[in-house]
Ligand SMILES: [Zn+2]
């Protein structure tokens with residue numbers, strides 16, 4: 434939460450005294466770079482990424498807008514067909530590898546919160562039109578079980594969801610609760626992951642007639658997002674979309690969910 438405090442100080446001019454550093458590489462930021470980087474990399478929180486990190490973290494190839502698989506085909510693509518219950522759309526910043534993977538692993542620690550804010554900014558910058566077209570009413574983070582959250586001291590999904598909502602001027606609420614401490618998804622073979630999370634989520638606030646944007650850091654098989662989607666739809670949500678920083682493109686080093 435320190436970056437928020439820092440942002441308030443920054444807004445009052447303290448950033449003139451402390452030169453801003455890139456949230457990605459910790460390098461110096463070029464002066465007066467707000468214009469050059471565009472609104473994706475800058476924000477009222479004062480968190481910035483340098484042009485090089487901005488490029489590396491946002492790099493991606495074409496994806497299906499519904500399931501997020503790398504695909505030249507229009508939906509429903511091969512990946513869409515594999516997931517029976519899926520969100521109506523999935524916005525992805527990039528592939529879960531290289532610098533983006535390193536950045537996400539850093540976001541799982543409290544010291545990575547400013548980086549999570551920067552990644553959320555890049556994600557919104559890349560997909561702003563899509564988010565607008567989706568007509569979202571409420572942003573909801575994919576929850577961690579409270580016991581894991583306590584151990585880690587932060588939740589990347591929470592940080593991302595709060596910042597995405599702030600940039601889209603939408604409310605953000607923890608409308609989902611993880612009712613069972615599911616084992617880490619990467620402990621399971623791909624085909625067993627759906628069963629591990631299928632009934633893991635409970636809806637704890639009124640989502641009736643709402644269009645929801647569910648936010649997580651990584652999507653591997655899509656089974657976690659699908660389980661969130663199912664729980665929200667059963668509770669009366671109209672449509673559920675999803676946004677993740679990274680999509681694991683079926684590599685052996687797949688992420689948590
Ligand atoms: Zn950088």
Ligand SMILES: [Zn+2]
Nearest residue numbers: 497500510513
């Ligand atoms: Zn697809």
